Amino acid sequence: EYPRELSGGMRQRVGLARAFIRKPKIIFMDEPFSELDSFTARSLRKEFLSLLKETQETVIMVTHLIEEAIELADRIAVLTPRPGKIEKIIINHLPRPRERRSEEFFCLEDELYKLIEP
Numbered sequence: 001e002y003p004r005e006l007s008g009g010m011r012q013r014v015g016l017a018r019a020f021i022r023k024p025k026i027i028f029m030d031e032p033f034s035e036l037d038s039f040t041a042r043s044l045r046k047e048f049l050s051l052l053k054e055t056q057e058t059v060i061m062v063t064h065l066i067e068e069a070i071e072l073a074d075r076i077a078v079l080t081p082r083p084g085k086i087e088k089i090i091i092n093h094l095p096r097p098r099e100r101r102s103e104e105f106f107c108l109e110d111e112l113y114k115l116i117e118p
Contacts, residue, residue, distance in 0.1 A: 009040040013047070020051050029061040033068065045072060049096070066112045070105060071098050078115045088115060 006014065012032060019027045032048075033041040049072065052059065063069050069076045076090045090112065094104055 008036055009044060012036060012040075012044055016044070016048060016051065020055055020057060023055070023057075025058065027057055027059045029059060031063055032061065034063075034065075048072070053096075066109055066116075067100065069112070070094070070108050071100065076112065078112065 003011070003014070012035075015032070019029075033044055036044065045068070051057075061072065063072075070092060074092050076092060078087045078090065079085065080087045090108070092108065094102075094108065099105060
């Protein structure tokens with residue numbers, strides 16, 4: 001298949017593979033799962049976590065989804081409105097794999113919402 005014929009999920013998989021194959025010191029990602037349907041995004045996040053576990057790469061990712069940040073990140077930086085500055089860094093101590101329906105997950109989610117809500 002030609003790249004233009006790939007689905008959004010397949011394009012994202014190719015993008016992740018390209019990012020990890022070069023073994024960079026840091027990978028920067030800007031909302032990498034935002035254009036995917038929820039099922040594809042969930043599947044791709046699992047693949048992403050598997051790659052991270054295997055490669056131990058450093059990834060800095062921007063997301064507007066608190067649940068995604070909790071699921072993927074070990075440290076979550078909450079930014080202020082413009083001009084964007086780091087308001088607080090939250091250390092995510094939840095063990096992997098992170099259970100999205102656990103009380104601890106919900107508590108961390110509540111803490112982050114309180115920081116973000118006006």
